[in-house]
Amino acid sequence: MSLTSAYQHKLAEKLTILNDRGQGVLIRMYNIKKTCSDPKSKPPFLLEKSMESSLKYINKKFPNIDVRNSTQHLGPVHREKAEIIRFLTNYYQSFVDVMEFRDHVYELLNTIDACQCHFDINLNFDFTRSYLDLIVTYTSVILLLSRIEDRRVLIGMYNCAHEMLHGHSDPSFARLGQMVLEYDQPLKKLTEEFGPHTKAVSEALLSLHFLFVRRNQGAEQWRSAQLLSLISTPPAMINPANSDTMACEYLSVEIMERWIIIGFLLCSGCLNSNSQCQKLWKLCLQGSLYITLIREDVLQVHKVTEDLFSSWKG
Template sequence: MSMSSCYQHKLSEKLTILNDRGRGVLIRIYNIKKTCSDPKSKPPFLLEKSMESSVKYISKKFPNIDVRSSTQHLGPVHKEKVEIVRFLTNYYQSFVDVMEFRDHVYELLNTIDACQCHFDINLNFDFTRSYLDLIVTYTSVILLLSRIEDRRVLIGMYNCGNRCSPRFRPVTRSNSLPSDPSFARLGQMVLEYEHPLKKLIEEFGPHTKAVSGALLSLHFLFTRRNQGAEQWRSAQLLSLISAPPTMINPASSDTMACEYLSLEVMERWILIGFLLCHGCLNANPQCQKLWKLGLQGSLYITLIREEVLQVHKVTEDLFGSLKGYGKRVTDIKESKEYVVNNSGQFHWQRRQFLRIAVKELDTVLMDEPGLLGPKALLAFLALSFVRDEVNWLIRHAENVTKTKTPEDYVDPYIAELLFLLEEVRSLIQKHTKVIQRYHLQYLARFDALVLSDTIQNLSVCPEEESIIMSSFVSTLSSLNLKQVDTGEKFDFSGLRLDWFRLQTYTSVNKAPMHLYENPDLAKIMNLIVFHSRMLDSVEEILLPVGAVAQAVLADLQPPFPSLVVFQVVEESSFLTLDMLESCFPYVLLRNAYREVSRAFYLSRVPANAH
């Protein structure tokens, strides 16, 4: 594929849009599953006695339902056709959106393969992350779709009602009753995904080279993030006072964006990616090593909210049906045994270390908030590590299997860790201007100069890429401190999107300039992206940390249930039970934080001052 056509394909824009659309589709499919699994919220037609024969007939004959000659079975549907169409339109349209999302994902993955793109999380971070995110989101949508037991009935009943209703049926000269234009393809898609993993593996076979390449680039980062508490302690992780002379030196890295990347996200990429493209496991020892490391981290990976994938069981069942995978099945069994026997204690020790390390970090930053300028990265690292550990505990405490040490999954100190997380987050929010002033000067006085020198030293620089990079230097050089003092709202989203574009341009096989041949450019640009986020996206980076609260409800340990005060406001019927449930953890955490904060305060105030 020519370079000009790769420019025209707009890979960065399509990945951004499709990932956003995929998340929306996933949430809607989740809501349909949640609604249909509860008799109280299930569509009434599926529960009515008079509809029983119609439901059974539609489910059995789907998608080849003869509406005209099956009045005996579909009589009740004929009678309630208008109401059925009105009620099921949103359900049906959500299923159509899944089909359209699938079509667009197919097209984009094939285009990326045709361009022979090179993925490396350490260089083209945004490109690699978006690619892996799309694969995981698409897989999650399909797996969740297959878990909706009533999917055939919902789609089939809507189509029957639509064909019978003059209000919705298009006027034709024929006496036949036309189906919705999407129904035939939608019905075929539902049949294809009766066994979703087998179909997904068939689809992703041609993409194995690109997917495995992207996953292998995670190896060093994933191995480092899987270190135990002893290694963290030896490295003095998160400590500001371990080396006083370097306290005001900027905390930096060659791979800034990777540093606070969620461990749970990386596990999902690795385990789902190698599940879909398992052919490389027998052919490449490095793939096998990374896959086994991923299997030793968790028993469950999250698809969305409480929907999880029991990864060892699913992978073992699949590989057990394939020839030549006996050794891989043995690997899975050994990894599962390792997780059951060791991971509880491993994560308990990490949480114990984090309580001490984050408390120290919080104390120092409280006394010297100016350090949030050069050491902002450490604060975000602390939040990222705490978030990962809390999420791991909740995910496994809810689904704990037989283990000799169940106490490892019950942490009476989790509230303190959550309190510290909130303390650091509040510090960052309170001193945002300190962070902005520091990083604005960094961008204008250091990053702009280094980037300019890097551009001049490039051996090859095509016109399109040159224009983009020159605009970066111009944007950064124009920054000044008055913008912070006057409260100007910064927006570097355009710069970051242009860098994303540049990553795609320089990652295709026929590009005149390759990013992997110019790692210094990737290094300085990834640094610039982080610094720009410190000016305009601090709240956005903090959002996933706040999301920790979503799953805390089920895992609050005594005495916290006694601290809970449920405050439910009367709402319209549109406010479903599911929506209310998603609000409860935030109320619980707020109350828990208040109690812990009060306890901490009272413990520090002298007795005679009470």
């Protein structure tokens, strides 16, 4: 990658901005999921007996809901349309923000590929870290979105009320509805999206190999190498410790595991073609049964991997 390309496209700045924005969107998806899973905090329309037939109809027909010719099914929505708009606007806009975040991530990942950026955690630490963080954040947002059971109803009901009130659908609804359908099987769709980015992602992950392997050495290896011994080399006792990759020394194993697991799940093609990728992946699978997406929401690593890979058989 030429310096001109890097400065011209402001890739590092865009990665920083999108990571910050992604965290905000992720927290909102978490809050919506949390709110809708608790009957005490759930939007009241989803619990009203009179709305049952409307909710079933919206869920069944989503996103192709014929508002004008469905008065029999959508009568309760029509009666409370103003209240529905008022109550569901924040939910709907949060879903729109997910769609816009996805668009910006697409654009940036494609630009990075076009510029042929080189990722190496030991050489350009901040740039590589931001790139891997964005992939994990984006994946977490999509997984959280797919775990919101009422997502179709929330989006569909808002749009029905909007069309009844204004005479036309919300401008974002068509694309938003399509996006929600696409991510019914989120990891399958994500692997399709990240196919073109396999080279850049695998390059960034492989740069972690030495660091991750060293961090995962057993106690016997540490003892034999006298890593924690203060008196193994007496003449060097007063010499300050130094490292050519100091920033890497502060990377937690948990963060690296998250990068490696999610990165290779999305770009699993390189596991067959590159033995180094496979070794790193296997070592990482020995570490944890779960990786954290946000707070108590986790990814069951082995189950998800087995389900995803099994779906490709034949």
